Amino acid sequence: MPVETAPVRAAVIGVGAIVTDSHLPALRAHADRVRLVAAVDVDEGRLAAFRDQAGGQVAGYRDAARMLAAERPDLVLIGTPPSLHTAQVCAALEAGAWVLCEKPLCLSLAEYDEIAAAEQRYGEEHTGGGGGRRAGGPYAAVVFQHRYGSGAVHARELLTAGELGRPLVAHCQTTWYRDAAYYGVPWRGRWSTEGGGPTVGHGIHQMDLLLHLLGDWSEIRAMAGRLVHDVESEDVSTALVQFASGAMATVVNSLLSPDEVSRIRIDCADATVELTHLYGHRNDDWAYTPAPHVDDGGPRAVRWRTPAADVPSSHAAQLGHFLDAWEKGARPPGSGHDARRTLEFTAALYKSAFTGRPVRPGEITPGDPYYRAMHGNHPDWAPKERTDQ
Numbered sequence: 001m002p003v004e005t006a007p008v009r010a011a012v013i014g015v016g017a018i019v020t021d022s023h024l025p026a027l028r029a030h031a032d033r034v035r036l037v038a039a040v041d042v043d044e045g046r047l048a049a050f051r052d053q054a055g056g057q058v059a060g061y062r063d064a065a066r067m068l069a070a071e072r073p074d075l076v077l078i079g080t081p082p083s084l085h086t087a088q089v090c091a092a093l094e095a096g097a098w099v100l101c102e103k104p105l106c107l108s109l110a111e112y113d114e115i116a117a118a119e120q121r122y123g124e125e126h127t128g129g130g131g132g133r134r135a136g137g138p139y140a141a142v143v144f145q146h147r148y149g150s151g152a153v154h155a156r157e158l159l160t161a162g163e164l165g166r167p168l169v170a171h172c173q174t175t176w177y178r179d180a181a182y183y184g185v186p187w188r189g190r191w192s193t194e195g196g197g198p199t200v201g202h203g204i205h206q207m208d209l210l211l212h213l214l215g216d217w218s219e220i221r222a223m224a225g226r227l228v229h230d231v232e233s234e235d236v237s238t239a240l241v242q243f244a245s246g247a248m249a250t251v252v253n254s255l256l257s258p259d260e261v262s263r264i265r266i267d268c269a270d271a272t273v274e275l276t277h278l279y280g281h282r283n284d285d286w287a288y289t290p291a292p293h294v295d296d297g298g299p300r301a302v303r304w305r306t307p308a309a310d311v312p313s314s315h316a317a318q319l320g321h322f323l324d325a326w327e328k329g330a331r332p333p334g335s336g337h338d339a340r341r342t343l344e345f346t347a348a349l350y351k352s353a354f355t356g357r358p359v360r361p362g363e364i365t366p367g368d369p370y371y372r373a374m375h376g377n378h379p380d381w382a383p384k385e386r387t388d389q
Contacts, residue, residue: 005327007032007033007034007035008033008034008035008074008075008323008326009034009035009037009071009072009073009074009075010027010034010035010036010037010073010074010075010076010077011036011037011038011039011040011067011068011071011073011075011076011077011097012024012036012038012039012040012076012077012078012079013039013040013041013064013067013076013077013078013079013080013088013092014040014041014078014079014080014081014084015039015040015041015046015047015050015079016041016046016079016080018079018102019050019077019079020050020053022314022315023077023079023315024036024050024053024054025315025316026314026315026316026318026319027077027319029316029319029320030316030319030320030323033323034075034319034323035056036054036056036058037057037058037059037071037073038058038059038060038061038067038070038071038073039051039054039058039059039060039061040060040061040062040063040064040067041060041062042062044062047060047062048060059071064088064091064092065091068091068092068095068097069095072095072096072097073095073097074097074098074326075097075098075099075100075326076088076092076097076098076099076100077099077100077101078092078099078100078101078102079102080102081187081193081194082102082104082106082107082187082193082194082195082201083107083187083192083193083194083195085101085102085104085105085106085107085111086106086107086111086114086115088101089101089105089106089115089118089140090114090115090118092138092140093115093118093119093122093138093140094118094122096122096138097138098137098138098139098140098141098322098326098332099138099139099140099141100141100142100143100318100319100322100332101140101141101142101143102142102143103142103143103144103201103204103205104142104195104200104201104204104343104346105140105142105339105343106195106343107191107192107195107373107374108195108347108371108372108373108374109340109343109344109347109364109370109371109372110366110371110372112339112340112343115140116336116340118140119137119138119139119140122138123136123137123138123139136329136330136331137326137329137331139325139331139332139335139336140335141322141332141333141334141335141339142334142335142339142342143315143318143334144205144208144209144212144318144334144342145205145280145313145314145315145317145318146205146206146208146209146280146281146313147208147209147212147313147318147333147334148311148313148314148317148318148320148321149280149281149282149283149311149312149313149314149317150283150306150307150309150310150311151275151281151282151283151285151286151306151307151313152209152212152213152275152281152313153311154283154286154306154307155213155273155275155286156212156213158273158303158304159213159214159266159268159273163300163303163304164266164268164269164270164271164273164288164304165268165269165270165271165291166245166246166247166268166269167214167243167245167247167266167267167268168246168247168248168267168268168269169247169248169249169266169267170210170214170243170247170248170249170250170264170265170266170267171249171250171263171264171265172203172206172207172209172210172249172250172251172252172263172264173206173251173252173261173262173263173264174198174202174203174205174206174207174252174253174254174262175252175253175254175256175257175259175260175261175262176198176202176254176255176257176260176262177255177256177257177258177260178229178255180229182255183229183230183231188231189229189231189232189233190231190232190233190383191232191233191373191374191375191382191383192383194233195374196233196234196346196350196374196375197224197231197233197234197235197236197237197253197255198234198235198236198237198253198254198255199224199234199237199253199346199349199350199374200346200350200374202253202255203237203251203252203253204342204346205262206262206263206264207251207253207342207345207346208342209264209275210249210251210264211341211342211345213264213266214243214245214247214249214266215243215244215245216243216244216341216361217241217242217243217244217345217361218242218243218244218360218361219241219242219358219359219360220239220240220241220242220345220348220349220352220358220359220360221239221240221241221352221358221359222237222238222239222240222251222348222349222350222352222353223237223238223239223353224236224237224238224349224350224353224354225237227256228256229255232375232381232383233374233375233381234353235254235255235256236252236253236254236255236256237251237252237253237254237349237350237353238250238251238252238253239251239349239352239353247266251349260278261276261277261278262275262276262277262278262279263275263276263277269291270290270291270293270294270300271288271289271290271291271294271301271304272287272288272289272291273286273287273288273304274286274287274289275287280312280313280314281312281313282310282312282313283306283307283310284306284310286306288301288304288305290304318333318334321333322334341361344361344364346374347364347370347371347374348360348361348363348364348370350370350374350375350376351363351364351368351370351376354375354376354378354380354381355376355378
């Protein structure tokens with residue numbers, strides 16, 4: 001007979017919109033595998049409302065450290081403003097919990113390496129867990145839910161297997177619109193609290209999916225500007241990218257675009273694959289166009305068709321993969337080198353945009369100013385009141 005295992009005991013830190021609207025439904029979708037036991041928020045009214053909505057016996061805390069000590073959760077979901085992520089992730093790892101944190105996981109490569117060191121340090125101290133299934137970890141992963149929809153999984157399988165031919169040209173577009181009221185939230189548009197503008201706060205989702213589909217990048221040349229909003233960070237960025245495979249791509253991140261769209265297009269030798277959506281995709285959002293020399297009714301084109309099962313990109317989809325890894329004691333997707341590559345790409349885009357020079361992987365080391373802050377202490381971009389970050 002199969003061995004019954006206890007559900008993963010989960011806690012959330014921060015109960016704002018992203019946790020209430022996305023993480024809570026994800027937890028409910030996997031109610032047979034995970035149980036929410038605690039929630040943390042500094043706002044007592046917001047915390048009470050979340051506990052009412054969550055139902056069950058969800059303990060409430062105003063302080064994350066107290067919650068970690070009292071509850072010892074297996075999994076911590078973090079949905080607080082970005083500047084709080086590193087300290088909260090490391091505290092959860094120290095308590096032996098695995099972590100799934102909203103993007104950006106942290107504000108710099110220096111902070112990412114601090115998290116990686118905490119994984120290694122605390123992984124040597126903790127075994128077991130509430131369900132007794134953690135042979136490895138604890139690990140920290142970042143929420144990049146667009147990887148996990150069935151359309152994205154299918155596209156990556158086709159690209160990896162060479163079914164579409166060699167990737168040649170790509171386009172990655174996050175063109176959204178945010179007005180001045182959006183920046184009325186005090187932590188937005190500031191390097192020290194948000195880490196950057198649409199590059200790190202919005203377009204990072206599509207950029208991560210592009211890297212997930214095409215693999216390692218080899219060079220980036222970029223520009224950034226403050227064209228409309230009175231903020232510290234950029235409100236638009238563009239880049240030209242070359243991948244290790246030789247493929248070339250354009251990247252556009254904007255919060256100035258009334259006609260909002262998120263798009264990835266990859267032109268391969270035998271077909272074009274294109275994803276068009278806004279905040280999430282389903283199978284119907286993916287399109288495959290055969291090259292003229294390919295029979296659009298032949299066996300290859302039939303294999304390109306999106307799979308019968310339609311799994312939307314969502315927090316629930318990613319949480320399922322995360323729990324699979326947790327049960328095996330294996331590093332979850334969206335962590336480790338996988339997550340660092342996307343953050344390094346983001347830092348490289350900023351460095352190239354602000355210095356006017358191409359940037360390559362591995363270039364941003366601890367001695368580089370862009371290692372410790374996305375603005376790199378550039379005089380035109382670093383916060384005027386502080387240039388030592």
